[in-house]
Each structure stands twice: as structure tokens, then as C-alpha cells.
Amino acid sequence: MSENLSNINLLEAVNVKLEPQGFKGIYGCMIEFQSESKMNFLKFKYSYEYLGNKNYSGHIFKINRFKDIYINDKSPQNFIEDISIEVSETLYPLEVQCNHSGGFKTIRNFDEIKKRWHKKKKSLLSKYKNESVIKYINVFDKSMSFEELFIEKMRNDFFLSLYFQPIFKYYTAFYKIESTLKFPIVGTSKQVCFKVNQRLDENHLKENEYRIIMDGEIEDERSLTDLEQKLDYPIYNSDSIEDKGNCQITYQLNNISKIIEGIYAEFNLNFGNTRKVVVKMFLLE
Template identity: 30%
Template structure:
């Protein structure tokens, strides 16, 4: 293992996964062809009870700096809230093992559904209800809903697999387009060191290695034999960890996807900071 004695001790502290309770300010800004389209912010409460058991809550959701005001935004936030608080168990490396309170999530929906039908009606509302109930009917679909969150994908990166080795390579699948198949990036870990503020800093970066075109990703289409062009892109991520308990202190990510004709570009700036 590389690094000074203090750095090696700090790395071991992260691998120990001590209990903690943290609040994070989370901001995700989406740019389409260089223009700021959507900025989502919320507060995430994360509690780790032991090495593998977590509770996550989400509150104070804002869209472009304001509470949800359009019908679509309001419905999206209300239906998304049924998944929180979220209780889950991870594998030793940090990957999701199971969501522990799926029955509780389903019960929340049955309660909210009646309220939902009092305020929203029409074909659109019925389609949303059908979509949610299809998701809640399957354990795998509930888990996919959670995994299609930038916060979850980045916060629960399996650090144990990479933190002890510089220049480790792995594939990272990111939900660049909501409710679509995740986009594949080839990632390499960088140097692990103490930052100026006394936190443990790890940088990882990579390029898009997905074989699909921009259009295929948007339309959730599979690769066909006749396709020759694909997207280009990059992912730059910087993590800081607390030495005392191994918790994440901050995440800064810059993910860019560029269409094969360079006419389409999607960029996501993701920031998580301890309150």
C-alpha cells in the first residue's frame, strides 16, 4: 500500500466503517448544450448504524432555487418522497445488498395514493400511478429506482475495492439521463492523500466507454450492428473523507457527455458537502 504511515492509518479508518450521523447539502446542476437547464438541491441525512446498515432521508427539495411549483415538479417530488426514509444494507465493499424497508415504502404509497387522487386526475395522473405501482411491485425495480440516483451512485461507491490501490481501473455506470439505462464510464483512481483542511482526499477520473450513441441513450435503445459512432465524454470526481469515522465529507463531480456529431452535450455538476 502506498502513502505515509499517517495516510495508511487513515485509510484503515475508512475501511473500518464506524457509526456516524451526517447531514449533507446536495446540489445537482444539469446543463444542455452549455445552458443551465435544471438545478436540483436538497438536504440528505445519512446515518450509519454499523458497517453495513444505513438510513437515508431527504428533505428541503428545491428546483432552480424554488419549491416545486409546476404540476409536473410537484408530482415528481411527492412521489419520490415515498422512498424516504430509506433503510438499506450494503455488501462489505459498499455496493447495495438490499433495501430493508420495502414494505414500509409500499405502505407510504398506499397512504399517499388516496391523497394523490384527490388533487390530480386525468390520463397523466393515471399513467404516473401505473408507473409507481409497477415499480413497487418488484423488489428489483425498487432497487433500480434508488440506484438511478446520482447521490446514491456516488455516495456508495465501493471504496473498499479501490482505496488501497492507486491507478486501479473499474467501470462506473451513471444515471446521466433520468429513468434511462445508465451510461458506462471507464474510471481510474488517482492519488490518495491528506488535504489542506485535514481531510482524506481521493481523486478519480475517466472517459465514457459506452458503445451507444447519444440518440440511443435518450431513447433507451440497445446497440445495433450497423452503429459505428458513439458518444464521447468524461467524469472527474473528487472525494474528501473524515478521518475520524471514514464518512464522506464532500463529493465534487463533473460529468460530461458529448454526442457523436458534437451537436448535443449534457453536463452534470454534482456537489455534496457536509452541513
């Protein structure tokens, strides 16, 4: 912090509060999955619109996904990719409520989404008799059976999980705090816990720029074998300390509203086929 700033300004600067009133924006998004032998990536865009603060219980955002989706820089190339994209379109618009620290809280328009899905399901079943398509539809339909199941499904979305993390906090005079955060790095399995050092970049703060940096390691009750087998709960014990993986995440915030303008995240994993996941999300307009 620059020397001419008072203690009051210091306290204000490290107390990061989200003030998203009037926000509308479009984000470019990319997620990259790397194994030892290959890399696959997905690109698309989201629009975000701030809807308000419902009874002061948390911020609400309406999210839409653009139709153009690219897999390894190409439009969907096969039948299953087309179906999965068509099915997922029923999720949008999606209304997400977060708490005042920015953490994911709930989905507010489940009933509306469920109605869209029932209409789409009827249309798909009338068009396709392929066994693999019917199986895919049934799996998706199961996640729509109960609101709690659906919310958990959306909590496991990589972009929602990263965007709605509790980053709007008081970072103390030392510019940092320790947190335990969860990320969906094992597919549809239970999210994985990371012990994270969460800090404001002091050098950027001197220039009135807000950058939050997280460095963390997996600190989950499940062993490497549990995670390898995508188990939700610990089954296989380990007698030794295991290096399960780590993460490095950077958030770039607007210096006034504190709206997220960019996210860059790397997850390095010591289990499974995917050994590295890179997520990028940047405000385009």
C-alpha cells in the same frame, strides 16, 4: 507519503476502510443539468444515520430527505412539480445496504415503503382526477410492483449512485487502481459504464487527509446513437471509435472514520439534450 512513515503505515494508509459506527449527519445536495441553451438545478438536504453491519454482510444507512426542495432556487412552481415531490416523499425513510467497499447492494425496507405508497396512492387518487396526475401515479406504481424493479429505480438515483460507489479499497503503493463504474446519466435507462482511474491524492494523504479522485471516460457497449435514443442495449453499431463523454469525481473523506464529507462530480456528455451534469453533496453537520 512523508519520509518518516514506515511501510506498515503506508500499507495502512492506502487500505481505505469505512468505519461509520455512530455516524449521523446532514448533507446539502445539488444537482445541475446543463444543455447548450439553459441550466436547471435542484437543491435539498438528506440526513444519514448508520444503523449497523447486518451479519457482517454490509453497512446499513437510514436516509431521510428534508421537505424543503428548491428548483432553480425557488419552491415548486407548478402542479406537476408538487405532485412529483409528494409522491417521492413516500420513499423515506430509506434503508440502504452497501457492501464493505461502499458499493450499493440493496434496499432493506421495501415492504415498509410499499405500504406507505399504497396509502399515499389512495389519497392522491381520491383528490385528483387529472389525466396527467393519474398517468404519473401509474408510472410510479409500476416501479413499486416488484422489489427488483424498485431497487433498480433507486440504483438510478444520482445521489445514491454517487454516495454508494466502491471507493473503500486497497489503493496499492502507487495510490491508484483502475475500475469500471456505472452511473445513471441517461435518465431511467440502463446505467452507463465508465472506465475510471481511481486514486488517492498523495499530497493530501501526506497531511493525513483522504481525498479520492476519479477521472474516467464512457466505455459502454452502446453506441452514441443508442445512448442518444436512451436504449438499454446496443442496437446501432458504429465503425469508428466514439468519444461519448467523460467524468471527473472527487470524494473528500473523514480522516478517521472515512465517512464521505463531500462529493463533487462532473459528467460531460456528447449525446442528448443535457450535455453536462454537476452533482455536489457536502456534509453540513
